[in-house]
Amino acid sequence: MKVLGIESSCDETAASVVEHGRALSNIVASQHEVHARFGGVVPELASRRHVEVIIPVIEQALAQAKTSWEEIDAIAVTSAPGLLGALLVGISVAKSLALARNLPLIGVNHLEAHLNAPFLEQPDFPHPYVGLVVSGGHTSLYHVKDFGDYHLLGATRDDAAGEAFDKAAILLGLGYPGGPRIDALSKQGNARAFRFTKPKFSDSNFDFSFSGYKTAVRLLYQKAEETGLVDEKFKADLAASFQQALVDFLTERLMSAAQMLGAKGVVLSGGVAANRTLREQVKLEAEKNNFRFVVPAMNLCTDNAAMIAYVGEQYLKRGKRSDFSLGATANQEIGL
Ligand code: KG4
Ligand code: ZN
Helix, strand or coil, X not given: CEEEEEECCCCEEEEEEEECCEECCCEEEECHHHHHHHCCCCHHHHHHHHHHHHHHHHHHHHHHCCCCHHHCCEEEEEEXXXXXXXXXXXXXXXXXXXXXXXXXXEEEEHHHHXXXXXXXXXXXXXXXXXXXXXXXXXXXXXXXXXXXXXXXXXXXCCCCHHHHHHHHHHHCCXXXXXXXXXXXXXXXXXXXXXXXXXCCCCCCCCCECCHHHHHHHHHHXXXXXXXXXXXXXXXXXXXXXXXXXXXXXXXXXXXXXXXXXXXXXXXXXXXXXXXXXXXXXXXXXXXXXXXXXXXXXXXXXXXXXXXXXXXXXXXXXXXXXXXXXXXXCCCCCCCC
């Protein structure tokens, strides 16, 4: 069974062909250069760029997979959550193709796709596991008992972790997107140069909050500016300390949830899971606590269509499909 996946929920236009849970192709056209000068994603510009590139992206995905249209069995597309206009581009194209080729159409939740991305590389990963989806739009922790059986343990109450990375990077004058830039600069800084206060939650609460970290970066930067202390070393130290504080917070929450629920494994996914310090720290802690650990390869952590096609194929196997009334939904949590 070959499923074509299409993703256009934010600022990446992506297409992929997945067969038996394996990606045969993974094409991603990023729009970072379109939005960089605005310091964030401009929804209307995102939609327009999706319209321009989506057909070539799909053609490339088929070519890379050495697959003809006749071999495609279904079309999976991200239908929620995301930017409405951006989602609608992918959905409209997916519907048109499904109608023209008489193929089943499957609407996929982007969060469910991030949560299942690790299975593209490790199909035998055990359930139950605790999964952290940590991206530019979400920071959500789930208990996953089986495919499709998700329970939301906690989510961010303000900014998403990736958003905090992006905003801190702007404060430090690093530009957009901030996560990879803070990741790179942190390698030259002292991660213990500045201390951040961790938000307080009760032991049984797995919510997150990041706005305090962002405010702390702003205040530290302003103070240093006033006293003429801003130089390259200061910036690297502040970036490294901020990153370490977020990584400590995320790792601690993920591990304590896994321990409390007696999970077999821990999973990290979403754009921020591309962060090297986070990957290393969670891996180390998982080994210490005897949890199986999986984090997708970098190109499967950030937005991609392989994870969409993967979930689509799973649903198709279970006899689920969408009808042509499929629409875009801006906000849609899973596991509530
Ligand atoms: O999953 P994703 O591609 O899109 C959303 O669904 O949001 O995640 C994008 C986010 C951005 O905020 C970006 O700054 C962050 O992931 N990110 C990183 C790294 N690479 C991407 N954050 C920290 N370290 C990284 N290496
Ligand atoms: Zn995403």
